[in-house]
Amino acid sequence: MTKDLGSKMASSVRQAKTKQPQTEEASKSNGQKVPAPLKVELPLPLLPSRRIWPD
Amino acid sequence: MLAQIFSVANQKGGTGKTTLSMNLAAGLSRRGRTLIIDADPQGSASQWAGLSSDERPFPVSVISIASNLTREISRMSQDYQHLVIDCPPTLETGVAQAAMSVSNKILIPTLPSPVDLWASVRLADAIEQIKIYNTKLQPYILVNQLEPRNAMSKGMSQALAEFDIPALQSCLRRRAVYRNSALEGSSVYCMGKRGEAAAQEIEALIEEILTS
Numbered sequence: 001m002t003k004d005l006g007s008k009m010a011s012s013v014r015q016a017k018t019k020q021p022q023t024e025e026a027s028k029s030n031g032q033k034v035p036a037p038l039k040v041e042l043p044l045p046l047l048p049s050r051r052i053w054p055d
Numbered sequence: 056m057l058a059q060i061f062s063v064a065n066q067k068g069g070t071g072k073t074t075l076s077m078n079l080a081a082g083l084s085r086r087g088r089t090l091i092i093d094a095d096p097q098g099s100a101s102q103w104a105g106l107s108s109d110e111r112p113f114p115v116s117v118i119s120i121a122s123n124l125t126r127e128i129s130r131m132s133q134d135y136q137h138l139v140i141d142c143p144p145t146l147e148t149g150v151a152q153a154a155m156s157v158s159n160k161i162l163i164p165t166l167p168s169p170v171d172l173w174a175s176v177r178l179a180d181a182i183e184q185i186k187i188y189n190t191k192l193q194p195y196i197l198v199n200q201l202e203p204r205n206a207m208s209k210g211m212s213q214a215l216a217e218f219d220i221p222a223l224q225s226c227l228r229r230r231a232v233y234r235n236s237a238l239e240g241s242s243v244y245c246m247g248k249r250g251e252a253a254a255q256e257i258e259a260l261i262e263e264i265l266t267s
């Protein structure tokens with residue numbers, strides 16, 4: 001068990017040595033889905049009003 | 056006199072940099088004139104020494120340096136045999152790099168945990184850059200808070216083999232006396248029977264780094 005844990009720790013160090021901070025491009029090339037940018041929803045009072053006047 | 060300069064550095068907090076700096080300096084002061092440079096804005100080393108009593112002052116003076124670190128260090132290295140620099144837990148400000156650029160040896164206290172190992176990988180990259188200018192720099196990883204029966208502690212040697220930086224044979228065990236010595240503004244050398252085993256560890260560490 002200790003040997004397994006030692007191997008896992010060693011492998012995680014190897015990964016840390018090679019892993020670079022991921023950019024959006026890198027995420028795409030890995031086939032990962034990049035989340036869409038959040039849309040800010042305006043609160044109701046700020047929405048442009050559209051009034052429909054009766055004929 | 057030209058001091059031998061030891062930086063205690065790790066960009067991760069909580070790895071025992073100040074505890075190591077204080078006890079290392081206490082041990083080195085038994086061999087020659089020693090000064091601790093508190094380069095961490097948190098000021099833990101200064102706070103530690105400030106807790107010592109008048110009857111039993113901390114055996115090493117601590118000075119806090121916030122700017123012109125390299126100039127101040129080169130000035131002080133004339134008057135001391137050993138300088139121990141307690142570095143801040145970040146590489147963002149350039150202070151740790153400045154300290155390492157004028158050091159002879161860097162001690163990197165690392166806890167037996169994956170997250171600490173990964174942080175040491177990033178520090179190792181920074182050290183490689185500094186070694187371009189400070190070619191005589193000798194960095195060492197020191198396993199801190201080792202628990203010999205803990206499986207992760209046992210697995211450390213395999214993980215440390217992946218580093219380009221050598222790991223010291225000496226290691227520091229997880230002991231309450233290290234924390235208690237901080238509370239008393241003292242070092243493990245002055246903790247009587249409780250501090251004996253820890254003092255032996257520090258002595259072994261000092262012998263190893265002075266002869267390596």
